[in-house]
Amino acid sequence: MIARVIVDVPSRQTDRPFDYEVPSAMSGWIEVGSRVGVPFGGRVLQGFVVELAAEAEVDSRRLKAVAELLDPLPPLLPDLIGLAKWMSDKYCCSWTTALQAMIPAALKGKAERYVSLNDSLDEELEQLASRLPQELLDMLSRQRQTKLESLKERFPQYAPDIKAALEEGVLLEQTAIRDRLAIRKVLTVFPPADKAAAAEALAAWPTKAGKQRELLAFMLERGEPIALQALLAEAGGSPASVRAVAAKGLLELREIEQQRDPYASREFERTVPLPLTEGQQSVYTRIADAVTRGEPQVLLLHGVTGSGKTEVYLQAIQHCLKQGKQAIVLVPEIALTPQMVERFKGRFGDAVAVLHSRLSNGERYDEWRKIRSRKVQVAIGARSAIFAPFERIGLVIIDEEHESSYKQEESPKYHARDVSVQRARQHGAAVVLGSATPSLESYAAASRRPAEGRESSLLPMPDRALGRPLPPVTVIDMRAELAAGNRSMFSRTLHEGLVQRLERGEQTVLLLNRRGYSTFVMCRSCGYTALCPHCDISLTYHQKSRLLRCHYCGHAEQAPQTCPSCESEHIRFFGTGTQRVEEELAKLFPGIRVIRMDVDTTTEKNAHEKLLKRFGDREADVLLGTQMVAKGLDFPFVTLVGVIAADTSLNLPDFRSAERTFQLLTQVAGRAGRHQLPGEVVVQTYSPEHYAVTTAQKHDYIRFVEEELKHRGVMGYPPYCRLVLVTMSHEQLALLSSVSEQFAERLRELAAEEGVLGPLGAGLPRALEVLGPVASPISRMKDRYRFQCVIKYRGNIDVPALLRAALAPFVAGSPQKLVQFSIDVDPQVIL
Secondary structure (H helix, E strand, O other), X not given: OEEEEEEOOOOHHHOOOEEEEOOHHHOOOOXXXXXXXXXXXXXXXXXXXXXXXXXXXXXXXXXXXXXXXXXXXXXXXXXXXXXXXXXXXXXXXXXXXXXXXXXXXXXXXXXXXXEEEOOOOOHHHHHHHOOOOHHHHHHHHHHOOEEHHHHHHHOHHHHHHHHHHHHHOOEEEEEEEEOOOOOOEEEEEEOXXXXXXXXXXXXXXXXXXXXXXXXXXXXXXHOOOEEHHHHHHHHOOOHHHHHHHHHOOOOEEEEEEOOOOOOOOOOOOOOOOOOXXXXXXXXXXXXXXXXXXXXXXXXXXXXXXXXXXXXXXXXXXXXXXXXXXXXXXXXXXXXXXHHHHXXXXXXXXXXXXXXXXXXXXXXXXXXXXHHHOOOOOEEEEOHHHHXXXXXXXXXXXXXXXXXXXXEOOOOOOXXXXXXXXXXXXXXXXXXXXXXXXXXXXXXXXXXXXXXOOOOOOEXXXXXOOOOOOOOOEEEEEHHHXXXXXXXXXXXXXXXXXXXXXXXHOOEEEEEOOOOOOXXXXXXXXXXXXXXXXXXXXXXXXXXXXXXXXXXXXXXXXXXXXXXXXXXXXXXXEEOOOHXXXXXXXXXXXXXXXXXXXXXXXXXXXXXXXXXXXXXXXXXXXXXXXXXXXXXXXXXXXXXXXXXXXXXXXXXXXXXXXXXXXXXXXXXXXXXXXXXXXOOEEEEEEOOOOOHHHHHHHOOOHHHHXXXXXXXXXXXXXXXXXXXXXXXXXXXXXXXXXXXXXXXXHHHHHHHHHHOOEOOHHHOOOOEEEEEEEEEEEXXXXXXXXXXXXXXXXXXXXXXXXXXXXXXXXXXXXXXXXXXXEEEEEOOOOOO
16 A cells, blocks of 8 residues: 655655555555655655555655554545645645645644664673663663653763764664644543442541542542542642552542633523524525535625624524534634624534634644534634535635635635635535625626626625614815814814713724834934834834834834934824824823724733623723724624724725725724614725725725726726736845846746737737736845736636746756745735
8 A cells, every 4th residue: 555645845846745655554544634754855754645546656665664643533634635736736835835734733743853772782782871871771761762852951961972872772763753732631530430339448448548538538529520630629638649549449540631622611692593684584595505505606795784694604504504514604803703703602502613823722723623523513713714624514604705814925825715615616515705895806706697697696785684774974084184273183073973972981993004103203303214124114113112113024123212313302203003092092081991902902812802802891982903893893882983094005005905995994884883872983084085985985885896996907907817926035136136037037938838928908818917027015024125026817827837837947946046936826915
C-alpha cells in the first residue's frame, strides 16, 4: 500500500505528493486525510495523505516508509483534501498552505528529537555509558524517552559526552512529531464501586488515618466522580491521602478527558421559532426547498437592516437538521459573535460549535473535535469555520456577505464566499449570502440569472420585521459648520441629539472608523510629520500610552515634546481618532458614560462580549467605536446613531472606497430604532453631495448600485472583469524595480502566446491586461520597498497557470529569488 503525502514544506519546488510505503501495522488505520510523520530530507516532518495507491510512481526500492501515524481519526475529510487542491490552484498557494488553513493550530505539529538509553549494551558500550552522570542515566531509565533539548539545557557541561554516546550508540535518537497542544485530561476520583464494603471499611478505619477516613466518607456521601483538585479543595487532605485510599481498592483514580468549553459557565435561555412575516416566509420557503433538493445553489438574501434575516437563518437551519444534514454559519467579525452565539445556542443548545479567533487554541481545538466526532450539527464562526469537518453539509449561511474580513490577507489568500460555493458543490448544499448591502459582484451575479433565462437567485426582504420604518438620516455639511464658527468635532445637530438622549435615558452609537487619538503629528513651524522609520506611513498618536504607533508594522516611539527637525514647540496633533472623541465627550457632557470599542480596547479575551453586555445592560450612554460597532448589533434603547467622519473611507485610493462608505453608513444607520422607540441618524461629512452619501441617506441601495456600476464600467473594474494583484518586495529598490519589470514583461509574453493579451475595452470575449509595475500606494513596509502589478482579465482564462509560469524563473533563479512575490486573486484592497 502506497500513501501519497503532501509534506509540510511550503515551497513551490516541493509542492507535490511524495510516495511512501505504508507499514503493515498502519495499513488498517491510514486513510485519505490522515496526518502522518514522514522522513524528508534527513528530518521527520508532518504530512497529509492525499491519495492511496497500490503501486508507487517511483522505483519501489527507493521508497521510504511512513514513520508514524499522528491521529487515529483523520483530521481532514476527503472533500477537504480536494478543496485544498482547488484553493491551491485558484489562489496560487502551495497545497500544504491550504491544508494547514483547515486544521486547528493545536494540530500544527513540529518535529522533536528524543533520546533513549540503548537497552542492549555490550561491555564496551557499558564502559562508555559509565562516563555519563548517574543523574542523567537515572532520568533516562525513568522516562524512557527524553527531549534532546531538555538534556542539553539540564546537563550543559556534559555536551561532549552526550554527543559521543549518541555517536557510539549508547544513546539512541529518534525524531517524532508532537502537537502543540494535547487533549486536556484531568485526574478524577471515582466513588467506591461496592458502597456496602466501603461503608464497612469506613466503620473499622483506624483513627490515626483520620484524613483518609474523611476523604472516603466524603466520596461515599457524594456518590459521583470529582476532579482530584476539586476534591482536595472541598474535603482537604493531600494527593497522597487519596492514593492511599485508592490503593486499598476503595476509590478509583482515572484520567478523564475534559472539554475546554468557552460557554460552559453560561446558561442560554431556550427560544422557540417566531411566526414569520409574509416576506420572511417567502424567503424561508425558497431556502428550505433548495436544502431539500440537495442541489448546489447560491441564493442572495437582500434584506434591509432589521428585516429579520437571523430568524430566517434559524428556521432554515432547523429544516436542514430535520433532513439529517449539517449547517455552517459564517459571521464577519468577532463583534457579531456574542449576540449571534446567544441566538444560536438558545435555539439549538449543545448542537452548536463556535469557532473564532478570540477563543484560546485549546478551546478552538475542543470545539473542532466536537464537529469531527459528530457531536454537533451546526458550526458558527469567522471565515475559517467554512473548513469545519462536517460530512453531510446541507446549508452554508454567510451573514453580512459584503464584509471584506471574509477575505484572508495572508496566504492562502482565499475568500470565504468563493470557498463556500465550492464546498457546497461538493456536498450538494445551498449557500445563502445575506446582507442589507450586498457586494456589487454578488448582486450583479444574482441579477444576471433572470436575463440568462434561469431562476432568480435574489431573495428580497425590503421591510423591517417589526414594521418599524427605517430611521431618517440627516446629512451635515461640516464645511457649513466651520463657516458658522463651530470648530467642534460634533455638529450642532449631533450635539443636540446627544443632549436629548441623555435627558431621556436612551442610548447612542457613535462611529469613527479611525482608532487612536490623532491620525498624525505635524510641526506647524517647518511642516515635519512623524513617519514610521520602517514604512511609508504616518504614525498615529495614542494618548493613553502617550506613544506614536504604526498600524502596519507595530513600531512605537515616544511622542516628541519639540519638533525633531527644527526644535520648535509648535508640534501639534492633527486628525481625530476614537480616543480623542472619548475625551471630547467627557468634556462636553460631564458624567456621560462611554464604552469605547476598537482594536486597542478589545485585545483581552472576551473583551467584545463584556463591553457589549455592559452596553446591553444600559451601563453606558454611548457606544463609541470603529466599524466593529456598525454591524449586527441589536439594542432596543439605541435611538441615535452618529457618524463623526463619513469621509474616512471615501478618499482612499481604492476603487471600492465608495461601495465601502455606502455599506458602512447603511449598516450603522440600521442600528437605530430597531424596536419600539423611533431612531435617528446623523452623518457628518465634507462631501455631502457624493452619491455614496446621498443614496445612503435615502436607504436606496438600487440607486447606489446603478451609479457605482457606471463608474466601474467606464474604469473597467469588477464586476465587469476579474482582478489579480501581484505585490513584489525587497530591501533594495534597484533590484526590485528590475525584477518587477522582468516579471511583467514575461507575463505579457505568455498572455500574448495564449492569444489573450489586449485591452478589456476592445470588447474581446477573452482579454487580459497587465497594469504596472508601479510603486504600491504604501511604497515601503517593514523596511521593504513594494511594487505592484494589477492584472485585469475577462473571459475563461487560466490566469493562475499563467502566473505560475511567469513566476518560475524568479523562484529558481538568483538573486531574483530574493524578491518576495505575493499573489492576491480577487483582492479586496489594492494598497
